[in-house]
Amino acid sequence: MCGIVGAVAKRNVVPVMLEGLKRLEYRGYDSCGIALCAEGQLERSRSTSRVAELEKQVSNRHLSGFLGIAHTRWATHGAPTTDNAHPHFSGKRIALVHNGIIENHAELREELKAQGYVFSSQTDTEVIAHLIDRFYRGDLLKAVQAAVVRLRGAFAIAVICGNEPQRMVGARQGSPLVVGIGEHENFLASDALALAGTTNRIVYLEEGDVVDIHLNDCHIYDAGGKPALREVRMVSVYAGVSELGPYRHFMQKEIFEQPRAIADTLQGLEGIAPDLFGADALPVLRKADSVLILACGTSYYAGLTAKYWLESVARIPVEVEIASEYRYRDSVPHENRLVVTISQSGETADTLAALRHARELGMDGSLTICNVATSAMVRECALAYITRAGVEIGVASTKAFTTQLTALFLLSLTIAQIRGRLTPEQEAEYIRMLRHLPAAVSAVLALEPQIIAWAEEFSRHNDALFLGRGIHYPIALEGALKLKEISYIHAEAYPAGELKHGPLALVTEKMPVVTIAPNDDLLEKLKSNMQEVRARGGQLYVFADSDTKIVSEEGIHVIRMPENYGLLSPILHVIPLQLLAYHTALVRGTDVDKPRNLAKSVTVE
Template identity: 75%
Template sequence: MCGIVGAVSTRNIVPILVEGLRRLEYRGYDSCGLAVHQDGQLRRARSTARVAELDAQVAQEGIAAGTGIAHTRWATHGAPAVHNAHPHFSGNRIALVHNGIIENHDELRAELQAKGYEFSSQTDTEVIAHLVNHLYDGDLFETVQLAVKRLRGAYAIAVFCRDEPHRVVGAREGSPLILGRGEGENFLASDAMALAGVTDQIVYLEEGDVVDVQLNKVWIHGRQPDGSLRAVERETRTVHAHTGAAELGPYRHYMQKEIFEQPKAIADTLDAVAGISPELFGDGAYGVFKEIDQVLVLACGTSYYAGLVARQWIESLAGVPTNVEIASEYRYRDSVPNPRTLVVTITQSGETADTLAALKHARALGMPHTLTICNVSTSAMVRECRLAYITRAGAEIGVASTKAFTTQLVGLFLLALSLAQVRGRLTDEQEAKHLKDLRHLPAAVQSVLALEPQVIAWSEEFARKENALFLGRGLHYPVALEGALKLKEISYIHAEAYPAGELKHGPLALVTAAMPVVTVAPNDQLLEKLKSNLQEVRARGGELFVFADGDSFIRSEAGLHVIRMPEHYGWLSPILHTVPLQLLAYHTACARGTDVDKPRNLAKSVTVE
């Protein structure tokens, strides 16, 4: 959830570090900082403001050097404060940044305090810095290899030493870290986007790797089956990170930009789809799909809601029993494994720690058939899974997911159709109809975006509220869950979602004139049932805000506000109904003056458990 950038060069690397932090700020923004090796000493600047303030501080203090590390933080251990901000020093010899959580930090802290080390922060990271300093014997690469053997938990670290100019050492276990290779200079980062415009030669470090980064060469030691570390070769890939993704253009916020990028993102995700085929998910998918007899979806947050929609698609279209599990819960309960299960993970970044751990747990239980729906083709999740469908949403900077969610749904719908085809449940006529609907989907989403002025009018009223209920039925209950999550995330309005039929089983007690009730009302087989649920709200004085299809015969009147969707879209209706809920959350947050792209306490890429 935090971001790391490191560099070794003969030029001043401070602008590279700062620009890298700007591109990684979406990963954590509680504090930021950098440290360099300047004139034989360690120099550091840290701030609890944003990267722009750090940049000004660095310029004012004249910090410039060819070796350094930088970090943007999402707080775990210790409050967001300058003394807890990275980089952390040990004496004036070791500087270190860290992503992840060290589970045995209390034990190590007590041991180091007994040896005379004084701690100036509440972080687990400072423990690593002092541990490296304590073990240091003149060779930082060897020292870090010794240090990581003492660590339990997840980490990506970058560290340099005052006594060894032009050298940075990195290590990873459970948190992403990449190596960027250049001419006479080399780099470390959490994400290739941090190095866009600096180098496109990227090495994705593997679990347990320790890397020695110097001016003209790098060494990588990888963990062997016996636990030892030995020299290894890792593939260098040419990765063209999208620098344009970090530009706002005419939009007020990245979230707004990404909402309006959804037609293109969906079109790009469907670009290579000429027909329905298991091989859309990789070589050998047909054999896997023939062998499995159930599906297990593992995901967190917004991706979990995408899985709930997928369950209904897969069971209805393909007839395959499907379970959806919250990844962070799945591996901590006793479940009943079935080796004929297709384990499907859903993740935007492909680095979500809970989902990666759940995947490994499922495999350890004897379920080898794995598939991921992911937006990053070079991510750990794609490397770990046998099959994959890569969505092409592009970089998503806003913390609240928008285009990543709708493109995940597209990938999951293709999965449902492919499973149906393998089972003989998809006729040629049905395939042609579904493909036609998919190809029209970008235009359909564009027409929904045209509803923005009506949604803005609603948002002005929502901005004065502190609570809201969201209702949906069937395929659209997960859409209601996603709408409530978006409102919570960025406007800080407490919102809950329920299946509309559950109103009378408790939530109806909350309904008053002060409680807006948002309802997703497509013209499907559950519409008449849903209308009865709406009457239950009206009878208690509740105020309804309904997103209805054009032919649903729900009319606006006192206490009942209706925005009409351009068309009913059948199985793909959840994708269309998601978009106005995104707009409602966005414009409500704008009206309340919250930090839309960087909501409090949250970060984009959840790489810690």
């Protein structure tokens, strides 16, 4: 969601900020804008189109400056209009961009209106700009510090003032913000990727921090207003991650990067050991007598899959909770429960809040499966396993999901070993399977031509059902999510055994039913469910293991998977579902990488 880029330098900062916005486009947005301070005057340009259009506007107006802030907005308060786009001004001296949601914006708005401030937008963000202006007495830092005390909610802000043309102030609470350190120039951004190619010296601000940025120095203050030291890290963010190469879309590229991503996630794996999850992992994992998994969206489906692994291999009870629901209900805390969070970005607001809630309840043992080593999630959890999927640009997650599953399988084996439920022979066999996994995924990717043929048919429908049983039910959920996310086809997933309890009412010859059919203990049950579909005229599209003896016939379309992969089968079976969603969206002509109304990194509640 929403991206921030800010810069103060001795050169024109417009190219840096526009390039930064382009790198943040993958997060999702529906408007964008830039504000510059030139000779003590604030100027801005805003657009409800893409960053490329903003770039044209800036060029046509010949805007330039040594101090500026820029933003991509994903609409929350107010429609995606130019008036609601960031940056927001207060008078002629304060300009501000903001990620997050201000929960007490309504009362602050009324208070500021009573003091004579006029609002030109429907956003909660404009409240912050006017609030800072109200406190401004010639010192931008003090004005921001005074204003943020009044704010309730999540925010990351970057602020400039026309009266102070070589100064930028940032603050964060519940939303990520980083400082980029340069030579006689410094930067602010919501993501280090925005600064790739500009600087690799990054400071990650902590909760409540306020940063005062000048040409040659940066001063950080904690939530109490005291000076704070934060580590400067060398962060190597590959500037070429936004290059498509031979692919049409980033989603397609990332689907085909999965063999490499899984291999990288398993890099250096020699055997199963607690220190895979951190030097202090053994006592934390040994203490656990149950597991609580907290996640959202695709990561939640990874957690549902892991529940099967953890309970069958490690024989440990598991609960999987949607993070946004968990902290708003009365749950029963258990001090020996291991809390596992799953997040691609490590900044997912609901998951972070759920983690903090669990800790407040006394559950201190925590572990995260995350793709970003420098994220808030990693910093706040006792243990971590960093997946190495690389930057994922497409909004619909693919390689992040399969690498999460890979890491969760390792966690299942590790807990099984600690609990005495993993023999050396079993460990060796699982290691062999994991090492072969990238090659097995590559073989599934070779099915793409057959899936393209199916996509043509799927594109003509507005609804679809996905069926799975057991450990493949969460994969059916993920397949349905992918199809609805990028093709806008309404898709739902069910455990196949639930058909007769309601969903069969939807089945007609116009309803394609995608079925995941591995050769496992539930295969015969699944075949009976498939016959229930055929008896109602439904069209079955089956991804079947080669030895299932399911054959193509009238009303049953079969694509054969290259091999049966046992417990790791979910990782293989999700690949064709990703390809089906991608190619269906391609036929329908939707914006595959930036589907409507969605954002990549959900940093607001």
